Amino acid sequence: MASIRKRTLPSGEVRWMVDFKDANGKRRAKMFEKKRDADGFLVTARAQVAEGTFVHSRDTVTVAKAAESWVEHCRARRDAGQRMEAATFINYEGKVRNHILDATIGIGGIKLNRLDVEAVEAFRDRLLAHGRSENLAQETVTVLGQIIKAAKRKKWCSTNPVEDVEAISTSRGQHRIRVPSDEDVAKLLAHACPISKPMLMVAAFCGLRASELRGLPWDHVDLDARIIRVTQRVDYRNVFGPPKTFAGIRDVPVADEVIVALREWRLRSRLDCMKTDLNMVFPTQNGTPRRHSDTLKWHFWPLIEKLGIEMRWHDLRHYAVSCWLRQGYSIKETQTFAGHASAQMTIDRYGHYLPKGDQHSGMNQIFQSVFKQHQRNTAE
Numbered sequence: 001m002a003s004i005r006k007r008t009l010p011s012g013e014v015r016w017m018v019d020f021k022d023a024n025g026k027r028r029a030k031m032f033e034k035k036r037d038a039d040g041f042l043v044t045a046r047a048q049v050a051e052g053t054f055v056h057s058r059d060t061v062t063v064a065k066a067a068e069s070w071v072e073h074c075r076a077r078r079d080a081g082q083r084m085e086a087a088t089f090i091n092y093e094g095k096v097r098n099h100i101l102d103a104t105i106g107i108g109g110i111k112l113n114r115l116d117v118e119a120v121e122a123f124r125d126r127l128l129a130h131g132r133s134e135n136l137a138q139e140t141v142t143v144l145g146q147i148i149k150a151a152k153r154k155k156w157c158s159t160n161p162v163e164d165v166e167a168i169s170t171s172r173g174q175h176r177i178r179v180p181s182d183e184d185v186a187k188l189l190a191h192a193c194p195i196s197k198p199m200l201m202v203a204a205f206c207g208l209r210a211s212e213l214r215g216l217p218w219d220h221v222d223l224d225a226r227i228i229r230v231t232q233r234v235d236y237r238n239v240f241g242p243p244k245t246f247a248g249i250r251d252v253p254v255a256d257e258v259i260v261a262l263r264e265w266r267l268r269s270r271l272d273c274m275k276t277d278l279n280m281v282f283p284t285q286n287g288t289p290r291r292h293s294d295t296l297k298w299h300f301w302p303l304i305e306k307l308g309i310e311m312r313w314h315d316l317r318h319y320a321v322s323c324w325l326r327q328g329y330s331i332k333e334t335q336t337f338a339g340h341a342s343a344q345m346t347i348d349r350y351g352h353y354l355p356k357g358d359q360h361s362g363m364n365q366i367f368q369s370v371f372k373q374h375q376r377n378t379a380e
Helices: 035-051 063-080 086-100 117-129 134-153 182-191 197-206 210-214 256-273 292-307 315-327 331-338 343-353 359-379
Strands: 003-008 014-021 027-032 227-230 250-253
Touching: 003 035, 014 035, 027 035, 063 086, 063 134, 086 134, 117 134, 182 197, 182 292, 197 210, 197 256, 197 315, 210 292, 250 331, 315 331, 315 343, 331 343
Parallel strands: none
Antiparallel strands: 003 014, 014 027, 227 250
């Protein structure tokens, strides 16, 4: 049975000791200088014991230890090809090493049971104060949340304070997804060279990620059925693997004009494809996957500079998703075409592209429907 007792130490100082049993029946005790702190702890401890989430301070670890364990887990997933791209691992590991465990502004030495919302927000503010961008600070806090989430599964902590930290942004619209205009995409395709044009068309109208384009074989392009089957991707090391998520395995319908361009491209690139057994759609002259950096350097960046267009390659994927929604495809269809992990992701990022009817007329219809129903009820 839990209790709070007053204790006098040999030094003469007074402490308040909370005495209770955890979910396994093991006796636990903790001392406080003030009774109100002991009362607060007991209320929290009782709730956590009842939920089975209580973690004693002796069983917890530092943020540094939890981060080290999480990075090793990510490394194992990367090496096993289990939904962890090499570039993603480098990104995660870099944020842990350069920010979370930084000797000046990091929080590696804090024990997880002492990490609260205030400490996380103070860490975020230090990142900003030391020149990190808002985007980088937010991404680093997100990685910290993933570390603590993994630590909870290991019973190293009972809560994840990052979940209660509000995202801040003083630069209005800084993180808004950039979607090219129809005019810019049309101009891009009109001036693209024969080598890059079919790749740009697939990116802009089928929404494939760059890694999925590079990993696309002709065996997965059904020109007669007008479908591209996405089942793999190639990372920056030219290593083949599954798509970014399980939802990334999908069939994407292809417009007739894109099919025509792919047929012409297949005839043009056939000799390159036959140099290896890979049978890639967009290969190098040796038949191997083309490096994305080479495509950007030799084709994409010079082209947008020449045309005076501000655009990133990934913006073409955003453009494809926006086109599907504007055309009237449902959220579920769009989610499937894009390979998003959830419909909520599609809504959060692209919901503002859903077609909108006459909103004023709709409001009038709602009011009239209610008013007419009231009149009928009154007449009866």
